[in-house]
Amino acid sequence: MKRSTASKLVAGLAATMAVTSACASDRGPDSSFGGLAPVAAAEAAAAPSEVKFGTLESPCGAGDAVGATDQGVTDTEIRIGFGDDSGYVKSPGLNKEMGDAVAAMIDWCNEQGGINGRQITGTYYDGAMTQANAVMQNACGSEFMMVGHGFAMDQTSEQTRVACNLAAVPAFTVSPDAANGPMTYQGVPFPVDYANGSQWFQIAEMYPDLLNDFDVIDSTMPTIITSTNKIRSIATAAGFNLKNCGVTLNYEGESSYVPFAEKFKECGVKGLWTSRSPVPAEFNLVKAFDQVGIDPIFMGEATWYGDAAREWNGANGGLLDNLNAGMTFQMIENADTVPAVKDYVDVVSEQGGKTALLGMQATSSFLLWATAARECGSDLTRQCMIDELSEIHEWDGGGLHAVTDPGANMPAKCGLVTTLEGTEFSQAFPTEAGTFKCDDSYLIATDASTWGTDLGPDRIATKYLNPNIIRPAAS
Template sequence: MTILVVVLALLATACTRSSGETETGAAETTAASGEGTDGGGGGSGDFGDLTEVCGPGDASGATAQGVTDDSIQVGTISDPGFVGRQGLNQELFDASEVFVEWCNEAGGINGREIVDVQRDAKLTEYKQRITEACQEDFMLVGGGGVFDDTGQDERLGCLLPEIPAYQVSAEARESELAVRPLPTALDELPIGAMQYLQEEFPDSTDAVGFITGNVASTITVDAQLQEAADELGWEKAYEAQYNSVGEASWTPFAQAMQSAGVKGLVYTGEPENLAKLLQAVADIGYDLEWTLTGGNALDQRYIEVGGAAVDGTYVYSAVVPPFLAEENPATQQYLDLFDEYLPDGKAEALLGFNSFSSWLLFATAVKECGSEVTRSCVFDAASGITEWTGGGLHAPSNPSEAETPRCGLVVEATADGFVVPEGFEATDGVFRCDEESVLALDGDYGEGATLDSVGKSIDDLE
């Protein structure tokens, strides 16, 4: 579930949102390196089951901001410069760089080279980066910011469309003028992993604990999970919030869960903190039957920190994880492109796959527009796509309707690595697809930013 991947607002240091003056960030530009290319397309522009995503052509004309005869400038936002966690979500920049290098070597999009400006929001400067992108970029593609609620009015005010890798806040998750390859609707929740746990551990759901960080985005997700648990008939035995700055000791949480008789834990937050919590649980000699957390734990670092204590951690993913690359050609191609263009990049981080899917969607829409690349044409083309898998990187989604994917798979963490657990029954390739795996929520979890709120309408988009 994508929104749980992005609850990296639970970070290892405190922070405040900046609402002051614009501060210029260190933007970094990626275009073709020129090495090994002839300007006419030096390689295949096919990806997964998508054909000729990129390639040569005769597109021309300065048809919109950021578009020239020869190039299209777009922006990508991420937070790797955040001082409290250097490299935070660097995979968004890495996946974008790999896509741009690969696409440009294949000939660009209809012959136009992509120029990607990496805009580092450093966690607290999202609004400033949006303001800069408004002045220069054609669109935003393949990125996301933890504090994305701070710039939605500015983005809509300058009519800057976005195809994000992820979004966190309610304001962003259902904002207008955005097309999402993997939507995370506010009124729906994928519950495939919860259904799996209920089937595999039927005697454990009468004593469930809930722990989340003390920031708004994760508190919202925790509330959604608790609503789903209640709908499934689970009984809550314990709930707590931890300090997102970090806890000096996780033992009090472990002891409290032991006292409450918690059998299974639903955790929303940063995975290294979870690993430390589970170590504390093991240290007092207590055993949980299972732990459910978000896809951001699909990272070898989680296992390195937690060791054997992470056994029995389950996550739900709509993205084919890297350890299944041999079974999924698109995943293998993605990893191969990293080997070719950015061998030291964060190739196996889940958000990178989301980013690459965003770029593929962008390129598909731009190609459809031919020479007349305008924001309205590209946005209309992208938002008209009703079935999307990123070439096979992830489960089918419906960007047009912003529906939560109906397919996913359960992954289990062990001390030796990640596996698909016994008992998980796939119906379509590696995924299990079921309308019943997505729950309609009744709670009020906020609403998205609108064009009307900033005095604009979709008719203003050119």
């Protein structure tokens, strides 16, 4: 399932098409969304050095790059794929903010002249949760790279991606083989062998009396099993003695969550971690807590910071007022004080798109990709991109998030915690809005038993390796 978005969309159309395309059949680029007229590109690129995204000098602008140097690259065009799971029938619009962000950033870049003068043509792919491999099969035949995407079931598509040497700069990865996959670089890395445990250390400072009263909610989904195993090791490193109540929830949902809530109550839990996103099944569990008379501190991934939790909490009497979400990103509420956040909100809002945390994550990865592509000049090949990306070791997306090391696939050593009250999120730790707390102890080397895959000496997953994969020339 795909649709093509090129350089100039009518405001608001990107958001509409992101939803309606979920049911569309495969089709090629829509020529009705053509590039900007050359005169407009030339005017926009008159002073490219003056354009910034937050603190980052824009990687976009006019130039004289030429050559059909690789699949999806011509004298005038660079084709990239992007996407999300917005067509998932059980959670319509899932992670739609990622597709909206990349579509808007493509336009932002093309208005400045593209990358060294080549216009970017983006093809949107809807993974719809179960179609990730079909997406990758389609992308393999036409795209230069995948950029700013994220598919919850990426374990089904990783073998296909690696086999066709489709280099990627995703917004996020889920499965172990994708997280440490070859030819993959992320603005905010999430490798299996190292983790940013800041949220656990910070929650420990916020609730020191609960170190012996927390537990992790287990799931039947393989990728979540891997994630929660890693989370347990991080929690231990942060000083938690988890209760291990033995509660496992079916990823597809339960007929009633009350028995599971009762089990947590009997176990004496006062705090819980979930590796799932804010979807109806998780909300039903929170309702069940209320039904059995407990109100645990609820702690989750950064995906809980967003409209889904905000709107549900407002409609359900504040049952999620105990929600805490750890992040390495700035809050959108800080747009007035953090230039990069304001730039993100402005760029996406001008297109009528949805703004949310994962949209910022997709934006960071797009900017990372564009920064490397600019350095390649006319020699825009996947090999050059791998070489350039592998050399970027300090990255914050212009100020969107804490500093990471994409080139070495290493996460940040900083974080903050947000909390929800009613329909409003606020920064709970550290207390000064717009700041992170950083500490070397936050970077945790996880136990190999939690990785869910085997890594080579270069920390790349070995499962789908073949002799033809692209490695950095210096390696």
